[in-house]
Amino acid sequence: MAVNSTALLLANVTYITVEILIGLCAIVGNMLVIWVVKLNPSLQTTTFYFIVSLALADIAVGVLVMPLAIVISLGITIHFYNCLFMTCLLLIFTHASIMSLLAIAVDRYLRVKLTVRSGIPETPGHGLSLQLKVDHCRPVMGFFVLLFLTVFSDAMVMDEKVKESSVLATASATCSYSAHYKDHPKYWCRVYFRDYCTVIAVTPNSTDRVALRDTGSQLIVTVSCLTKEDAGWYWCGIWRAFARDDMDSTELVVTDHRGGLARDFWSGK
Numbered sequence: 001m002a003v004n005s006t007a008l009l010l011a012n013v014t015y016i017t018v019e020i021l022i023g024l025c026a027i028v029g030n031m032l033v034i035w036v037v038k039l040n041p042s043l044q045t046t047t048f049y050f051i052v053s054l055a056l057a058d059i060a061v062g063v064l065v066m067p068l069a070i071v072i073s074l075g076i077t078i079h080f081y082n083c084l085f086m087t088c089l090l091l092i093f094t095h096a097s098i099m100s101l102l103a104i105a106v107d108r109y110l111r112v113k114l115t116v117r118s119g120i121p122e123t124p125g126h127g128l129s130l131q132l133k134v135d136h137c138r139p140v141m142g143f144f145v146l147l148f149l150t151v152f153s154d155a156m157v158m159d160e161k162v163k164e165s166s167v168l169a170t171a172s173a174t175c176s177y178s179a180h181y182k183d184h185p186k187y188w189c190r191v192y193f194r195d196y197c198t199v200i201a202v203t204p205n206s207t208d209r210v211a212l213r214d215t216g217s218q219l220i221v222t223v224s225c226l227t228k229e230d231a232g233w234y235w236c237g238i239w240r241a242f243a244r245d246d247m248d249s250t251e252l253v254v255t256d257h258r259g260g261l262a263r264d265f266w267s268g269k
Contacts, residue, residue: 023066
């Protein structure tokens with residue numbers, strides 16, 4: 001357990017350090033890009049306006065996305081809608097940066113492919129302004145769509161985020177889900193990061209210590225004969241064929257009170 005904790009701490013420190021370095025490079029580098037375009041009138045063309053737009057989006061990524069990504073990686077418990085807002089902000093500025101790259105690619109394609117006879121205006125007037133507005137409105141619209149889908153989606157929801165039990169006792173977890181998924185296989189797995197989850201049991205089967213009961217709207221998991229090694233992060237999930245699995249997690253804390261009980265017994269308490 002100590003080795004795993006040390007490795008996890010080292011991985012978190014490395015991740016946070018890399019995020020900070022990338023954020024600082026994004027801020028400083030893109031500020032230099034904007035400064036160069038501002039000082040050189042010859043660079044103030046349609047293409048470089050799109051590059052400035054990309055630089056602004058990347059600065060926002062460095063200022064907001066990187067710190068929020070670090071906060072999310074720490075696993076701090078906050079209100080659901082605060083967490084949702086933070087997660088959606090990550091996607092807003094990331095998509096703004098991607099859309100700016102797409103706008104630059106389209107602009108270069110039109111410049112190379114089309115000839116002067118096509119009648120495309122060369123002056124960056126209202127057309128450029130409209131392009132930039134549309135370019136930045138797309139991620140904002142995507143934000144509201146994502147927010148709507150997330151708030152009103154029927155995801156797997158764990159009853160408690162932290163469960164405490166003791167050695168040789170029994171722990172139970174209840175995962176609620178939409179009745180739309182009642183015929184989908186459900187599973188119980190263990191790992192800190194959901195993408196590397198080790199499946200322990202899958203409905204309708206159980207194991208010698210893990211019992212799964214699917215009611216059609218809830219997955220009830222019962223783990224018996226707990227040991228200290230059972231402590232850790234667990235996920236209940238729904239297997240979906242053409243989409244990412246719906247999952248939610250809980251942390252199981254297992255304490256050993258046997259030493260205290262033995263002392264109380266021999267002391268006559």
